[in-house]
Amino acid sequence: MKPRSDSATDPSERELRLDRLLGRHVLAGNNQHVGRLEEFRAEQDGRDWVIMEYVIGVAGLFERLGVGVKLLFGRRGGGYVARWDQLDISDPEHPRLTCGVQELRRV
Numbered sequence: 001m002k003p004r005s006d007s008a009t010d011p012s013e014r015e016l017r018l019d020r021l022l023g024r025h026v027l028a029g030n031n032q033h034v035g036r037l038e039e040f041r042a043e044q045d046g047r048d049w050v051i052m053e054y055v056i057g058v059a060g061l062f063e064r065l066g067v068g069v070k071l072l073f074g075r076r077g078g079g080y081v082a083r084w085d086q087l088d089i090s091d092p093e094h095p096r097l098t099c100g101v102q103e104l105r106r107v
Contacts, residue, residue, distance in 0.1 A: 020092040026056050026082075027096045034101055035079055037087075054087050054095075055107065056080045080104035 018040055026034045035057035042049045057079025082104050088096045097104075 016089065016092060021089060021095060024093065024095050026054075026087065027094065028101050029097060032101075034097060034104075037095055038079070041081075050084075052084055054082045054084075056082060056104075057107075079107050081107055 021037050021040075024037050026037055028034050037054055037056055038058075039055035040051050041053040041055065042051050044050075080101070082097065086097060086099045086104065088098050
């Protein structure tokens with residue numbers, strides 16, 4: 001899976017194993033914990049899949065596990081959706097927002 005990147009020209013720079021990101025704590029610019037990276041939203045681009053959005057928090061976990069889990073627990077999970085350009089994944093161990101939390105879409 002490829003994170004979207006308009007600047008990377010070498011395909012090896014653009015490819016990343018998603019399992020290295022899944023479940024990682026996402027930090028805001030002030031080092032505050034925003035939530036865990038729980039889900040990826042991608043679109044097909046030719047033979048490749050490109051990450052368009054990242055879902056952070058419990059809402060992403062519900063999305064990944066399916067609607068049945070959400071119905072079972074009977075609650076709405078909170079979380080955020082970050083566009084591909086709102087999350088710096090250059091260090092997959094420590095993903096960090098490139099914007100303020102208030103700029104993310106709430107789910």
